[in-house]
Amino acid sequence: MADVPGRFREVFFAVFEHLPRQGPGNRASAARALALCRDLPAAPEVLDLGCGVGAQTLHLAELTRGTIVAVDNHPPFIERLKRMAGAKGLSHRIRAVVGDMAALDLPPGSFDLIWSEGALYQIGIGHALAVCRPLLRAGGHLVFSEAVWRKETPPPEVKASFDLDYPAMGWTPDVVDAIQGGGFQLLGHFTLPDEAWWDDFYTPMRARVRELRPRYAHDEEALAALDQIAREPELHRAYSDYYAYEFFVTVHLKQAGWRRIMGTTEHEWTGLPQDRGRNREARGQAAMLACRRGPRHCNRGRSLR
Ligand SMILES: C[S@@+](CC[C@H](N)C(=O)[O-])C[C@H]1O[C@@H](n2cnc3c(N)ncnc32)[C@H](O)[C@@H]1O
Numbered sequence: 001m002a003d004v005p006g007r008f009r010e011v012f013f014a015v016f017e018h019l020p021r022q023g024p025g026n027r028a029s030a031a032r033a034l035a036l037c038r039d040l041p042a043a044p045e046v047l048d049l050g051c052g053v054g055a056q057t058l059h060l061a062e063l064t065r066g067t068i069v070a071v072d073n074h075p076p077f078i079e080r081l082k083r084m085a086g087a088k089g090l091s092h093r094i095r096a097v098v099g100d101m102a103a104l105d106l107p108p109g110s111f112d113l114i115w116s117e118g119a120l121y122q123i124g125i126g127h128a129l130a131v132c133r134p135l136l137r138a139g140g141h142l143v144f145s146e147a148v149w150r151k152e153t154p155p156p157e158v159k160a161s162f163d164l165d166y167p168a169m170g171w172t173p174d175v176v177d178a179i180q181g182g183g184f185q186l187l188g189h190f191t192l193p194d195e196a197w198w199d200d201f202y203t204p205m206r207a208r209v210r211e212l213r214p215r216y217a218h219d220e221e222a223l224a225a226l227d228q229i230a231r232e233p234e235l236h237r238a239y240s241d242y243y244a245y246e247f248f249v250t251v252h253l254k255q256a257g258w259r260r261i262m263g264t265t266e267h268e269w270t271g272l273p274q275d276r277g278r279n280r281e282a283r284g285q286a287a288m289l290a291c292r293r294g295p296r297h298c299n300r301g302r303s304l305r
Pocket of ligand 1: 020023049052053054055074077101102119122
């Protein structure tokens, strides 16, 4: 979060470290995405990137018999996931580690499934696909959720919010193009339902903001930060038809086939047009504020299921 003022960062984490999750999503959507994967082993080896406090990590542990390496670069999130996994008797199946998803020291071809809810955009989707591809076994799956536009000409406050948080955000077809150009085949995609925004995310966020107000009663800077955080659910309530959060389920193409189909080589792939030349550090973790966006169907997207 290099480009986020220190005080905002402090208040932001005072809110977010206490939420059940750090972006939209729910167990039903995770189960739906998982069901689109083909031929997963009975006990898959899973990598969960940008896991936050691990809401979806715990869902995956319930929904599969696999083992999960869960990575996040914010240590308090990882500490909380370790505690939760221990409390649920899942420590032997969940290894939660602090790390940068762009610089993972993991053996190639070691995962059947890479999962990431609302986090890959932090390093740019094109870059994320290039990071994930060698980590997957041939035929392995990459499943991720991603914020997308769904309506042209958003109101100025919506545009301003995304210009700040996620300026590279594209449309569903942009992400589909990136997937197909990045050596993956799309198996399906669907839009997160509205309850995936509210039940475990915006409703607890509003409650946490209310809870923190007395603590910061005489601290104008902190109260301004809380006000800014509190605006996000309200923005969503008013304008969620302008953006959505889409789950994408993909399968890793075998390298030879991919090269033949795409007629390109790995290093030629540069990702979404919006990602080109962007400075990852400049976007930084501040972009975490970005992806909590809108329900239902993208009116430009086409279902490929
Ligand atoms: C929007 S949150 C989503 C968290 C979680 N997947 C969920 O849906 O609740 C994005 C997460 O990515 C993490 N993150 C950001 N940049 C990262 C990086 N380079 N490496 C690992 N984690 C990162 C943040 O700390 C944050 O927990």
